[in-house]
Amino acid sequence: MTNLEEEINSTQYIENLIGEKNVKEMVLNQQDKLINSIKIGFKTLFCSKKWLIYVALAVMFLPVIILNEIDNEAGSIRFIHPDETFVDIVFGMLFPILFIFGCLLVSLPLSADEISDHSTELYLVKPIKREVYWLSRWIVINVTVYCVNIIIYFVYFLFVHAFAEKGAFAGIGENLDVFGGVAIFLLLATLIYSGTFLLVGMIGNQGLLLSFILAIFELFIISMLFMSDSPYIPQNNLYEIANAILPDHVDFDTPKDLKLWFAQVYVTIFPIVIIALGAFYLRMREFK
């Protein structure tokens, strides 16, 4: 052996050391591999630019807001209560119409685009555990979806305050708690939906079926547990939490028997179930 590299990489090295403790420690140290996989994941999402399409779509709604929400008097546009307008935009348009679509779109480069499956195959012939690989992807998608949404929502927050009746950006400091509440709501929504879409995308067609079952579970079965006499499909656990986070701004018609603690437990357990399901799926998965 002329140098250390040759020694490490020669088959003699495997003969002598594989299966021994020191080699296992070197190879089984998954922390560096997790960090590396996270970095690659962020770069993949950032450079594939699917998030830009989502941002562009979200910003395209600004003119709609101007037409629908503003108080247009004598050619000037003014929001009398920018905090309320912002909450209306979030729960009337941004969240129900765009958020879930955004999760799906942003996760595509890691879950279901034309090369994601083959690149997963390539990464899994590297010495990274399947669970670690899945965890890295889950972290990346959650952080990215959250950051992208926070930026979009903050743009809207600035926008409504820029056209506040009391003057540009008047009262923005006082209303930061409203934005904070929305940010907490977004975090919970992100933890629920982005990991789910990543998993569904990776599973493929069967994943779509699974997502329908999940949706039915979320909207019908769980809610029905609390429907004593409601004749309609109620809004879900996230809206119950929104009622608690922003009590002065929203009042969603959730089932009377649905308790806040149950909603909190639900949004906590759901992401944990998704992480476990994803790890299990990838552990068992065969690339055919």
Added chain:
Amino acid sequence: MSKNSNIFDVLAKLDHVTKSFGEVVAVSEASFSVEKGKITGFLGPNGAGKTTSIKMILGLTRPEKGRVTLFGKDPFYNSSLKHFLGYIPEIECFPKWMKARDYFFWLGRFQLTREEAFRRADEVLKEIGLEDVANKRIQKFSKGMKQRMKIGQALIHKPALIIGDEPFNGLDPVVRRNMIDLFKDYTRKYNSTFFISSHILFEMEKFSEKVILMYKGRTIAQGSPIHIREMIEDQPHSIQITVKDSKKFSTLLINNADEEVVSQIKFQKDIRSNENQLVVLTNEPREFYRLVTDLACDHEIPIIEIKATDEGLENLYKSLTIG
């Protein structure tokens, strides 16, 4: 010699392995081994079960029956074994946005330190002849350059075993020869072992120390290239060449070869790429491949792809199974 070293003389092994997908049996009772320090050729027509066998060795799919071992252990869900493994995939899986050097660096970081990964990225780029385009995005590369990138990423950590699924596809004869020399270098310098699947028997014969032939999921023959050559000597070979100036190249072939080397030439167009192709029937495949390489170099004619036709391979392997 210790007990362990005997185990690791064989780096990968399939022992009576069967794998099917639904009703299609991809691999049936296949048995072969990949020995340390050798270049092993893995040959067979499309659908022979080569890729499925490779995926089982890589731990990406599990056998239904039989046993697959990598470094003496079950490779499925065993990430520690992958530290000593390099894989050249058949299908392109490059992130479109990545630059060549970054690609090597990020993949190298799974096994190497930051400094080492940087150093090896530059070294490998030089070895595969892409150092001039190190900072260009991979999506702008030609098919041959992308193929070299796939080879490079498998070599970055100087693995003990490199498994290549059709690694020479899309390479012109000159680059092909350079890559073969590179493999030989790695075997010599780092005692690396190569397990290479290919369509081209007579190319593998030139640098493999062992050849395994697979047909319809079964290993129909294995042994030294001389042994395999004797078995298929009398069979005519049908070879497809994709080349821009097909008329000029066919004229050169006819003028420089006798009837045994070039028995028949047909012109056709690739349906997908609309590129010109020649389909040549030869009774002297070794001589024919040598001639194609010489003519391409001497007359500077870029060859886009060269491979045995599926029909030709099918006939060849059929002849082996019949007798």
